[in-house]
Amino acid sequence: MVAVGAVVGALALVAPASVGGPGASGAEECPPIALAFVGALSGSNASSGEPLLLSTRIALGEHNADKDRCPVGLVTLDTRGDPVVALDRIAEVTEDPQVIGVVGPVYSGETLAVLPLLAKADLPMVTPSATNPDLSKKRRAVFHRIVGTDALLAGAVASWMTGEYGVKRVAVIDDGTLYGKKVADLVNAQLTKDGVTVAERSAIDPASTDHSVTVRKIAGANVDAVFFGGLSDSGVPFERQLSDAGIAVPFAGGDGMLDGKFLASVASGSQNPKIAIGCACVVVAVSAPQERFSSRYVDRYGVLPTYFSFEAYDATRLLLQGIDDGATTRAELNAWLDDVQYQGVSQQIAFDRRGEAKAPVFTIFGINGDQYRPVGRVNGGKVERLTTTK
Secondary structure, three states, rough: OOOOOOOOOOHHHHHHHOOOOOOOOOEEEEEOOOEEEEEEEOOHHHHHHHHHHHHHHHHHHHOOOOOOOOOOOEEEEOOOOHHHHHHHHHHHHOOOEEEEEEEEOOOOHHHHHHHHHHHOOOOOOOEEOOOOOHHOOOOOEEEEEOOOOOHHHHHHHHHHHHHOOOOEEEEEEEEEOHHHHHHHHHHHHHHHOOOEEEEEEEOOOOOOOOOHHHHHHHHHHOEEEEEEEEEHHHHHHHHHHHHHHOOOEEEEEEEEHHHHHHHHHHHHHOOOEEEEEEEEOOOOOOOHHHHHHHHHHHHHHOOOOOOOOOHHHHHHHHHHHHHHHOOHHHHHHHHHHHHOOEEEOOOEOOOOOOOOOOOEEEEEEEEEEOEEEEEEEEEEEEEEEEEOOO
């Protein structure tokens, strides 16, 4: 573990070594190069950034253990998940000539803040978790993300609700946060487009734990499902109060709800039999490569990987593969990413001209006992029910 907020000079981490990889001369020295991890490592948002950094460290450790590869260093930049902090400190990465690629940023807000400076520095970034659709609205060659956007997630969750639950009347609620309102608005629009009546559209106060007014509105709206856009800090008491009021219709949400707090709340007493949380992420291993990564993560850190951990591992390995292929400058790595076709542990990775994932896959998670279980997959609007017991 690095000291939170510390930026470690890549020279201290990278020693010259002979290159023995494909196409390289054995006498040639490796350049002193590094990747940077940019995300929240302290404060209230640390639980989102730290597991992704751990994934990055696994990928780097595996890479650097191979003596036939050039060793790559790691610089860490703690943004606290705050766009202002990220903007204030991003020069520590952009002005370090040894840093040729960025894993992150983790959140959309901080990504939006620093993206112009990353573009100016020609520093390629691969975010494993920033999902705001607006990030690629203005094309910047350095921008890449391996996950689907909130807009596509909204479509995936709406497809699941209409296809699996056959919903006709829905309540769409958000928690007043930028993320929560955006996701809820997108789901609202998609459900309306699909012919579903949104009988209640409102927001709860994230500073309050009493959501009885909204619960009564939902009870009176005669809905057959509830979608909640927001984070678990608000979603946990909201879902519990719905359950306590006897409103046991399907409860759906976005990836902001996919954490231990919500899992523990449902496992400890929610009466809702149908929970559906959508995410452009893996969380639970369902393939042999995912199982291997999950085992390595547990062996090293003693805990299971969390959401976007698999994707952070893939983002790091992707950049390392570019370096192994000879892209050892920022410009070369940017050009390499343009045409990449890479099989990650989370999914097949390729980018369109705006840096968006060409074929993002969304997983729908249910809760079985005290664990999240993948119950469905949505790809290109096609809903597939999963029967795996993993």
